Amino acid sequence: xxxxxxxxxxxxxxxxxxxxxxxxxxxxxxxxxxxxxxxxxxxxxxxxxxxxxxxxxxxxxxxxxxxxxxxxxxxxxxxxxxxxxxxxxxxxxxxxxxxxxxxxxxxxxxxxxxxxxxxxxxxxxxxxxxxxxxxxxxxxxxxxxxxxxxxxxxxxxxxxx
Numbered sequence: 001x002x003x004x005x006x007x008x009x010x011x012x013x014x015x016x017x018x019x020x021x022x023x024x025x026x027x028x029x030x031x032x033x034x035x036x037x038x039x040x041x042x043x044x045x046x047x048x049x050x051x052x053x054x055x056x057x058x059x060x061x062x063x064x065x066x067x068x069x070x071x072x073x074x075x076x077x078x079x080x081x082x083x084x085x086x087x088x089x090x091x092x093x094x095x096x097x098x099x100x101x102x103x104x105x106x107x108x109x110x111x112x113x114x115x116x117x118x119x120x121x122x123x124x125x126x127x128x129x130x131x132x133x134x135x136x137x138x139x140x141x142x143x144x145x146x147x148x149x150x151x152x153x154x155x156x157x158x159x160x161x
């Protein structure tokens with residue numbers, strides 16, 4: 001099952017949805033209004049993806065930069081994600097809220113597992129699936145690691161908040 005659900009799942013599901021819509025719309029032959037409806041569906045999916053997909057933390061241009069931010073006196077939540085991962089997209093608002101709740105107490109670093117920095121750090125932090133969350137204490141020691149889910153209360157408890 002894990003091989004079927006991966007970082008490209010959102011694209012496969014969106015593609016299947018578009019094909020299903022096409023089958024329904026064009027079942028009696030294509031008409032101009034059907035093409036308009038299909039365009040609206042595709043535009044809606046594109047806008048939703050642009051608004052919801054997780055993004056890498058800005059200025060994470062090298063693996064050295066990321067590693068230098070861990071252990072600098074502030075706990076770090078390192079998230080390995082993919083913009084095509086459905087679960088990453090679902091957890092984005094949860095991570096955003098955690099970041100808002102603990103602005104000076106927790107640094108959140110989001111890395112795209114498909115970009116160079118994410119690929120370089122994959123063997124360093126030994127993760128296989130997205131999303132993977134790793135919580136480091138202020139000195140850089142790993143406190144917690146979880147793939148696929150994020151329990152914000154558990155993180156707050158580990159940090160003493």
